[in-house]
Amino acid sequence: PLPNLNLTPLTPNRLCETAADVALNATPAGGSWSSNDPTAIVGGNNFSPGSASIVGNGDVIKLYYDYTDAATGCSNNDSIEALVDPKPTISLPTNAVYCRNQGEMSMPLTLPISATNNSSLIWIPTDIYGNRDRINAGAIDNIQGEGTITLALQNQKADTFRIGANAGGLASCSDVNGSFEIIINPIPDASITNSNPEDCNPVTTDLGVVIDNQIDPATATFSWNLGNGNNANGASNTVTYTDDGQANIALVITSDKGCDTTITSSVLINPIPVASFVPNPNNYTTAALPRFIFTNTSTVDPVNGSAIDQFDWDFGDLNASDDVSSEENPSHYYPTDTAEYCVNLKVTTNKGCSDEFNSCVVIGPDLIVFIPNAFTPNTSGPSQNEGFKAIISGEKAMELIVFNRWGEIMFITNDVNERWDGMFKGEPAQQDVYAYQLNVTALNDEVYNYTGTITLIR
Incomplete structure (x- = not known):
């Protein structure tokens, strides 16, 4: 008779490819196991889901048991079935690092994902504190191959968010979980x-x-x-x-x-202004009219809208009640006494920048010139009339030249106190009428020229 075989079925007979090897049992013992998926049998009598090549799609793996009775030589065989489900897989992004400022913002992120083996991929968005309402992400079911998911971080400050994913496959396989972080580093919020x-x-x-x-x-x-x-x-x-x-x-x-x-x-x-002014007359006048008109010639670069808007004059006239002025182009009368006065002008711009300029003016004496018309170079007349000279007051320099009627120079001097004594080359000049030229330089450098005749009486 044929041997009576009793095979122990797999319980359950649907296994995940990640399941451990299962020992195959049959009575009587001593037979051999084989399969339509040869790689599924390991060690002679162990079924290995992880080594199986027929995986998924509902395909059945047949596990055959063959036995021969050594006493009778009769053989028999039987089989059991198994199904192997592929494990679910997910591929998640690496940690995503972004820069954002400290203020709140909405930030959509589109990230690549993948899921295989009929996995049902569910996203579980939370921040590191477990606050799920801070991130919006929809469930994605039955992802196959590559895809994308868009996360919207709603009104978030710089922070770190952990995004979890759960991939559920067929019933025999456990879910696969994974997570990654979105790190939002702050941009410096600063001021100088x-x-x-x-x-x-x-x-x-x-x-x-x-x-x-x-x-x-x-x-x-x-x-x-x-x-x-x-x-x-x-x-x-x-x-x-x-x-x-x-x-x-x-x-x-x-x-x-x-x-x-x-x-x-x-x-x-x-810019700093450049202060300057010009007096009229030019730095000098006489006591006869001790008045100066001052013309402002100050300048400033108009950069940043700069303009001179303040003038502070000090005329150096300590005894005057009107010694100062704020006019742009003032005038000032000085005392009739001869003196030097140092005038100071300070100009200030509308930006508060200032500069000063100082220049002195002179009140000099009036120029007085008296020229006699005759002299007697002997002892018979007054001693003050024994020589010829011009009487000058208020001069800076002078030159007196005496000529005879033929144009020959009889006398020349630059000394206001020197006089012609009527001598020429060591001999008394004859009584006659002589011509003279007098050149006088006033204190303001203006030159006055006088010509005339002088009578020498003996």
């Missing part, structure tokens, strides 16, 4: 401190940084464009600007996470 944003040239200012969010200044880097052709590093710098105009400053702050921002500031360098 500027101790002196506007001043008169030169402008020295201390530049610094205030960071208003969680960026650590000790780990950040600072790259300055100082707006004057120079660059600098560090969180603070002291800078002196010497070119009139506006210096535009830019600072790039980069956190240790690589997030950066650019902030700006500026410095206004206002």
Whole structure:
């Protein structure tokens, strides 16, 4: 008779490819196992789901048992069935790192995903604190192959979010879970401190940084464009600007996470005016009319809208009640006494920048010239009439020349106190009428010329 075979069925007979090997049992023992999936039998009598090649799609794996009775030589065979389900798989993005500022924002992210083996992929969005309502993501069912998912981070500040995913396959396989993080690092939220944003040239200012969010200044880097052709590093710098105009400053702050921002500031360098004036008459007049008109000739570069709008005159006339003026082009009467007065003009712009100019004017005596018309170079007349000279007061220089009727120079002097004694080449000149030329330079350098005749009487 044929051997009576009793095979122990697999319970359950539907296994996940990740399941452990199962021992195959049959009575009587001593037979051999085989299969329509040869790789599914390992070790002679073990069924290995992980080694099976017939996986999924409802395909059945047949497990055959063949037995021969050694006593009778009769053989018999029987079989049992098994199904192997493929394990679910998911492929998730690596951690995604972004830079955002400290303020709230909505940030949609489209990320690649994949799921295989009839997996039902469910997204479980949470932040690191488990707050699911901070992230919107829909369920994605039956993902096959490659796909994408879009996450909307609603009104979030810089933070870290953990995104979980669950892939459920066929009933025999356990779900596969995975997660990744979305790391949102803050962009520096900062401002530049500027101790002196506007001043008169030169402008020295201390530049610094205030960071208003969680960026650590000790780990950040600072790259300055100082707006004057120079660059600098560090969180603070002291800078002196010497070119009139506006210096535009830019600072790039980069956190240790690589997030950066650019902030700006500026410095206004206002020009210094150049004070000057011209007196009329030009620095000199006489006591006869001790009045000067002062014409302002000050200038300023109109950079930054600069203009001179204030004039402060000091005429140096300490005894006068009107010694000062705020007019642009004033005039001033000085005392009739001869003196030198030093005039000071201070001009100030609408930006508060100023300069001063000082120049002196002179009140000199009136020029007085008296020229006699005759003299007697002997002892018979008054002693003061024994020589010929001009009586001059208020001069700076003089020259007296006496000629005879043939144009020959009889006498010449530049000394106001020297007189012609009527001698010529050591001999008394004859009684006659002689011509003279008198050139007088006044204290204001104006030259006066006088000509006439003088009679020598003996």
